Amino acid sequence: MASPPNRLILHIGWLTGCLLVLCTSAEINISTDELAAWKAEIEHQISSLQKENMEIRETNKILSTKVGRLEDKVIEMEADRNKMSEIIECQNEELRNLHKKDDNRNELKKEGADPILLERRTDGDRNEGRKVQRIIQGTSEPRQEPVIFHSYLSSNSPPNLSTHHVITFDAIPINKGNGYHHDNGIFEAPRPGTYVFFWTIYTHPRGYIPTELVANGNVISSGVTDSHADDGLQSATGVAIADLVAGDHVYVRIRHTAINYIFSIAEGRSTFSGWLLH
Structure with missing residues (x-):
């Protein structure tokens, strides 16, 4: 089938031929009825071309509208990506700070320093490796191993998790004190003290993930990640502080059936972390 421009050329050629016939009708024996029929046909063809032209214009308007919507969606997705990059960078900065604290503690441990006593050094002293003399004498109290863990889901969870489903954060880059169990998602306090916990949950559009933090079967905090159809990727973070004794269990579970x-994924992780404050 010829394209609209080619069809228009064919129609114009046909109409031109008809006009030539009309112009020379005085020299050719053509009846008035035949001329009237040709005229009617020409008018019909012109009307059809006008209608087809209007349809093409309407189609172009619809396509222009769709292209505009797609451009808006691309801009929205780019904004979501930038927001996600900022969140990831903040979490990476927190992890770097935690690693830095651990390195400092390990250095003090190697040097035989007491964690209660602070060793003051100037920038020049650090560069030259010279220690400033302690102003407080050390004690004989042994230093305890820190308790801290950070875990995350290595992949997306199954859809529509059921009520009280325990979320198993299976990847554990940090687990000092060996309190977190990656096979069942439960943190078991190695020793008594005040602990800090926080968890972050992401979900896709049209997702609704209600969660709660549970200690020994008792809910101590809760949160919800709610993403409507047009919201894009959404996240929510919960924080809680709890006094625990050795052997207490803490975990994150679904409060009621999720949607x-x-x-x-690598661009954004759902996480569960905690540490012994004192």
């Missing part, structure tokens, strides 16, 4: 699934 859609928990999102967790």
Whole structure:
């Protein structure tokens, strides 16, 4: 089938031929009825071309509208990506700070320093490796190993997790004190003290993930990640502080049946972390 421009050329050629016939009708024996029929046909063809032209214009308007919407969606997705990059960078900065603190503690441990006593050094002293003399004498109290863990989901969860489903954060880059169990998602306090916990849950559009932090079967905090159809990727973070004794269990579970699934890939992780404050 010829394209609209080619069809228009064919129609124009046909109309031109008809006009030539009309112009020479005085020299050719053509009846008035035949001329009237030709005129009617020409008018019909012109009307059809006008209608087709209007349809093409309407189609172009629709396509222009769709292209505009797609451009808006691309801008929205780019904004979501930038927001996700900022969140990831903040979490990476927190992890770097934690690693830096651990390195400092390990250095003090190698040097035989007491964690209660602070060793003051100037920038020049650090560069030259010279220690400033302690102003407080050390004690004989042994230093305890820190308790700290950080875990995350290595992949997206199954959809529509059921009520009280315990979320198993299976990847554990940090687990000092060996309190967190990656096979069941439960943190078991190695020793008594005040602990800090926080968890972050991501979900896709049309996702609804209600969660709660549970200690020995008792809910101590809760949160919800709610992403409507047009919201894009959404996240929510919960924080809680709890006094525990050795052997207490703490975990994150679904408060009631979730909608859609928990999102967790390299660009954005759903996490569960905690540490012994004192």
